[in-house]
Amino acid sequence: MLAFIITTLLCFVIYLLFTTGSGTEVLGLWSWIEIAFGALLSIVVGIAARKIFVKDSFRMLNPVRWFTFLVYMIGPFFIALTKANLDVAYRVITGKIKPGIVKISPGLKTDFGITLLANSITLTPGTLSVDIDENTNDLYIHWINVDEKALEKKPVDCKYICGNFPKWVRRIAE
Amino acid sequence: MIFDIIIYVFLGIGVFFNVLAGVGLLRFPDVYTRLHAGTKCTTFGSIFIIGSVILIGFKNWWSGDLNGSVLVIHSAFALIAILLTNPVSAHAIARAAHKSGVMPAQAVIDELQDKPTEKSTRKKTSSKTAFSKKEGEQ
Numbered sequence: 001m002l003a004f005i006i007t008t009l010l011c012f013v014i015y016l017l018f019t020t021g022s023g024t025e026v027l028g029l030w031s032w033i034e035i036a037f038g039a040l041l042s043i044v045v046g047i048a049a050r051k052i053f054v055k056d057s058f059r060m061l062n063p064v065r066w067f068t069f070l071v072y073m074i075g076p077f078f079i080a081l082t083k084a085n086l087d088v089a090y091r092v093i094t095g096k097i098k099p100g101i102v103k104i105s106p107g108l109k110t111d112f113g114i115t116l117l118a119n120s121i122t123l124t125p126g127t128l129s130v131d132i133d134e135n136t137n138d139l140y141i142h143w144i145n146v147d148e149k150a151l152e153k154k155p156v157d158c159k160y161i162c163g164n165f166p167k168w169v170r171r172i173a174e
Numbered sequence: 175m176i177f178d179i180i181i182y183v184f185l186g187i188g189v190f191f192n193v194l195a196g197v198g199l200l201r202f203p204d205v206y207t208r209l210h211a212g213t214k215c216t217t218f219g220s221i222f223i224i225g226s227v228i229l230i231g232f233k234n235w236w237s238g239d240l241n242g243s244v245l246v247i248h249s250a251f252a253l254i255a256i257l258l259t260n261p262v263s264a265h266a267i268a269r270a271a272h273k274s275g276v277m278p279a280q281a282v283i284d285e286l287q288d289k290p291t292e293k294s295t296r297k298k299t300s301s302k303t304a305f306s307k308k309e310g311e312q
Binding site: 101 | 191194197198201202203204206207209210211213214215217218240243244247248251257258260261262264265268269272278
């Protein structure tokens with residue numbers, strides 16, 4: 001039941017966001033017909049998709065996690081994205097590369113956490129996640145400029161590749 | 175006036191990084207390094223281009239045009255979609271390339287070659303679970 005309510009509410013909010021400007025009756029943005037039809041559609045979607053949307057637990061309902069996620073996106077993630085782009089710009093112009101594929105084991109357990117980390121790694125300096133070991137959640141990372149110091153220890157230490165991202169992801173998703 | 179200048183600066187930054195992504199696609203030697211250029215630079219460029227569109231939408235909304243809200247919210251959703259799908263598709267292309275035997279050019283190290291193939295691990299795990307079940311039954 002709780003899963004159904006969550007799915008329906010989220011669906012309804014997204015429907016409302018997509019239909020702003022349809023009328024001026026409700027808060028100056030929506031018309032009554034759109035709201036009624038949105039409620040109907042989101043109830044149908046809630047019945048159909050509740051078991052797909054909410055899989056194992058309700059831990060992502062905690063607002064603290066959403067807030068941490070926002071802080072992470074605006075703060076460390078955006079800074080790393082900027083650095084990544086300046087780095088790639090430098091390599092595009094000069095052509096200095098030293099590529100290789102290395103393995104890291106961040107030690108995350110949930111699917112959502114490992115997805116978030118892999119996406120963050122792809123969008124940050126000089127790294128691209130290529131493959132995943134599904135039994136141990138180890139990631140294989142293509143690194144555009146391999147650091148010789150990092151190769152001394154196997155598997156490679158996370159701090160060379162993604163800084164303190166695993167800590168943030170653990171705070172958000174686990 | 176200052177608002178317009180900010181919009182033009184954002185557009186300029188976005189176009190610069192998208193052009194850089196195109197140059198990177200031509201200059202880099204193999205699939206993986208080209209994906210580096212293709213994912214990071216296009217995402218960053220698109221953030222700024224869509225940011226400028228969002229600012230235009232806010233400007234229209236402020237001056238009383240309701241269609242401004244449509245512009246703001248729809249382009250924000252487009253930005254979220256790009257942020258989600260761009261790294262995922264890059265990962266899919268890189269994984270498919272490595273599985274079909276494209277090795278990284280000029281590579282210093284390649285630890286993915288040592289990874290046990292999926293079929294063998296699956297067989298092992300399935301046989302193990304079957305074995306433990308039998309033991310439990312006995």
